[in-house]
Amino acid sequence: MKSSIKYTGEFCPKCGGRLSYQGQKIVCENNYGKDYERRNLACDFMLYTNYYGHSVTKKELTELLHNGRTDIVDFKSKTSQFKGLLRLTDNSVKMVPYNPCGFTCPQCGSEMVRTRSGYTCSKHILGDDSCQFYIPGTVAERKITEKEAKDITEGKLIILDDLHDEKGSLYSTILKMNQNFKVRPTQKICKCPACTGYITISPHTYCCTGAMHNDKGNCQFVIGRNIEGYDLAIKDIIDLCMTGSTSFFVNSKGQKRRVLIDENMKPYIY
Secondary structure (H helix, E strand, O other): OOOOOEEEEEEOOOOOOEEEEEOOEEEEOOOOOOOHHHHHHOOOOEEEOEEOOEEOOHHHHHHHHHHOEOOOEEEEOOOOEEEEEEEEEOOEEEEEEOEEEEEEOOOOOOEEEEOOOEEEEHHHHOOOOOOOOEEEOEEOOEEOOHHHHHHHHOOOOEEEEEEEOOOOOEEEEEEEEOOOOOEEEEOEEEEOOOOOOEEEEOOOEEEEOOHHHOOOOOOOOEEEOEEOOEEOOHHHHHHHHHHOEOOOEEOOOOOEEOEEEOOOOOEEEO
């Protein structure tokens, strides 16, 4: 009698058994389902024939089992269409969304994509772990926008305001990419020009935290983040500390101004 089982022609990546179609699933022939007496010998590998409105083709099944992933294809949810791929990891098949951001990974030059948790290099999404560059999607519940993520890949420092610590107090921080392509929050900007400490950011000022590093006493280097209606950027502070002067800027009255450091190592407006 001819068997009614429809085999796929592929073999189970977990135990080597033949894979067959069973309803809306593709299962291993060693999967005994509810046959509890034989379950200790059963293989639990399976995948669905359809993911988010996309039917898995024979070619895609072969790619998935032999290459660990399919090509990028179209999926759809109840509200939208999106691109993604199927990945085989640890003998489990999952759908992975693929949402390109329009900018590239600073570490390897591949396309950056948006994920549920943040922004990551497409190599990692496609199963190549040689590059795992990643930007978190949120910091202290504050969302990182796509533009901010792009700025980070270009080496820019991003100011994050209105954050709350464990006690509920407001604080500010900076998101930056270090030399090892790791993106981390930090409050340090640059070395203080008046002592051996560092200039850090707070909600309203740029100030030195070098009290414990200064043998002559507490360092008083501090400047407001807003000068006469102009928001001092991080680049302005770095220029001020490195060269003793910011570039000229226009204040709220339309006047040209800049910040300099006097002989007592205190900032002033000129």
